[in-house]
Amino acid sequence: NAGVTQTPKFQVLKTGQSMTLQCAQDMNHEYMSWYRQDPGMGLRLIHYSVGAGITDQGEVPNGYNVSRSTTEDFPLRLLSAAPSQTSVYFCASSTTSGRAWSYNEQFFGPGTRLTVL
Amino acid sequence: AQTVTQSQPEMSVQEAETVTLSCTYDTSESDYYLFWYKQPPSRQMILVIRQEAYKQQNATENRFSVNFQKAAKSFSLKISDSQLGDAAMYFCAYRHNNNDMRFGAGTRLTVKP
Numbered sequence: 643n644a645g646v647t648q649t650p651k652f653q654v655l656k657t658g659q660s661m662t663l664q665c666a667q668d669m670n671h672e673y674m675s676w677y678r679q680d681p682g683m684g685l686r687l688i689h690y691s692v693g694a695g696i697t698d699q700g701e702v703p704n705g706y707n708v709s710r711s712t713t714e715d716f717p718l719r720l721l722s723a724a725p726s727q728t729s730v731y732f733c734a735s736s737t738t739s740g741r742a743w744s745y746n747e748q749f750f751g752p753g754t755r756l757t758v759l
Numbered sequence: 760a761q762t763v764t765q766s767q768p769e770m771s772v773q774e775a776e777t778v779t780l781s782c783t784y785d786t787s788e789s790d791y792y793l794f795w796y797k798q799p800p801s802r803q804m805i806l807v808i809r810q811e812a813y814k815q816q817n818a819t820e821n822r823f824s825v826n827f828q829k830a831a832k833s834f835s836l837k838i839s840d841s842q843l844g845d846a847a848m849y850f851c852a853y854r855h856n857n858n859d860m861r862f863g864a865g866t867r868l869t870v871k872p
Contacts, residue, residue, distance in 0.1 A: 684850055684862030732804065744854050745792045745811055750804035
């Protein structure tokens with residue numbers, strides 16, 4: 643199993659450009675999520691999905707769009723990049739099986755470092 | 760809103776010694792979950808240990824254990840017999856349900872040989 647993969651690893655954008663961060667998992671996990679990590683702030687949840695066709699907002703959703711057309715993929719779109727979106731982005735996934743699946747381990751991808759100039 | 764506070768930005772420990780990392784959180788919920796994640800220089804987030812709030816018994820995973828004090832809303836991580844490979848950022852995290860997970864700002868642990 644490759645686990646959770648993210649592409650690209652690094653990206654530099656100019657203000658106003660758009661791009662999509664890719665995330666894929668091969669563990670057949672229902673739950674997938676996107677976080678951003680800023681210096682001194684830990685990780686913050688951007689968007690999440692509990693299955694194909696279902697997405698919802700997390701703590702910091704503004705400026706980002708997501709869709710979930712398949713179980714495996716959960717892309718994150720920046721429609722008009724801003725310098726405030728300079729960050730490291732992590733995708734994570736977990737199963738939803740079990741009584742208390744919020745307790746299930748989340749598996750993280752290696753991250754994408756995004757710089758917006 | 761739930762917040763997670765890690766009051767120690769940096770900690771250091773001598774190899775083979777024991778170190779405790781602090782974490783407090785704020786919540787009005789009675790049922791929730793707590794986690795410690797490790798992030799080495801590779802940037803990969805790795806689950807170290809987790810605790811269900813309704814369980815009074817402290818979780819243990821090999822050299823890693825927690826001191827969970829529900830009334831005090833405290834969830835500290837103890838690393839015994841520290842190894843050079845334990846050097847990393849450690850993040851405490853809180854989760855109430857499927858749509859949220861809150862992380863602390865992290866503690867950078869240095870292990871001295």
